[in-house]
Amino acid sequence: MGSIDAYTFQNFNGSFVSAQTGNLVVFAYEYATKGWATAYIRVPVLLGFLLGAFISQGCKHIKLSPNRRFNLLLFFSIIFLAFLTFAAAVHMPKLSMLFSLGMFSGYELTVFNRIGATSVNNGIMTGNLKNFANNVYEAIFSHDRTAMFKAGHFLSAIVTFILGIMFSAYLFHAIGTEVFTFAALLNLVLLAAIHIHFRLGKRREMMS
Numbered sequence: 001m002g003s004i005d006a007y008t009f010q011n012f013n014g015s016f017v018s019a020q021t022g023n024l025v026v027f028a029y030e031y032a033t034k035g036w037a038t039a040y041i042r043v044p045v046l047l048g049f050l051l052g053a054f055i056s057q058g059c060k061h062i063k064l065s066p067n068r069r070f071n072l073l074l075f076f077s078i079i080f081l082a083f084l085t086f087a088a089a090v091h092m093p094k095l096s097m098l099f100s101l102g103m104f105s106g107y108e109l110t111v112f113n114r115i116g117a118t119s120v121n122n123g124i125m126t127g128n129l130k131n132f133a134n135n136v137y138e139a140i141f142s143h144d145r146t147a148m149f150k151a152g153h154f155l156s157a158i159v160t161f162i163l164g165i166m167f168s169a170y171l172f173h174a175i176g177t178e179v180f181t182f183a184a185l186l187n188l189v190l191l192a193a194i195h196i197h198f199r200l201g202k203r204r205e206m207m208s
Contacts, residue, residue, distance in 0.1 A: 002164025018123025052106025088176030
């Protein structure tokens with residue numbers, strides 16, 4: 001999400017796909033100072049985000065084991081990223097692209113929101129930063145080992161988000177096709193790693 005936010009920020013007049021708080025602030029400010037003709041561009045990504053979150057909430061109720069459901073949701077993410085790569089390559093109209101990016105963001109933030117047992121937002125860092133600081137306090141002053149692990153989970157999400165922005169901005173120059181292709185390949189590698197891990201686990205069970 002960090003890499004895609006960097007792409008939309010550069011190519012769509014400072015728009016974000018994951019941070020809807022920022023979009024609402026900019027929309028309200030632009031509407032009040034410049035009028036609808038300028039502010040309207042913030043609307044498609046917000047509507048796409050709402051639709052993506054609505055639909056993906058239903059995906060979370062797919063009746064499969066947690067591991068198989070996660071694999072299926074990750075596969076859907078790869079397909080969506082492939083579509084975004086194609087859309088960027090053929091220069092999809094700006095409003096349609098923003099709507100599609102908003103849908104993808106709503107999907108990602110709804111279905112991929114945990115690291116281990118910790119609820120983490122992979123696109124909006126305000127809550128992650130707050131929760132990181134809260135858990136660091138509990139780990140230090142309450143000697144809470146669970147809080148220490150949670151702090152590590154929040155920190156990993158924050159660092160990954162920042163690295164995504166840096167990769168997008170410096171390595172790919174926030175060019176859509178390259179950003180989306182890299183994200184799709186990364187998810188594909190993750191899906192393959194999960195599949196291999198699952199197969200190895202099943203083999204160990206059979207041998208034991």
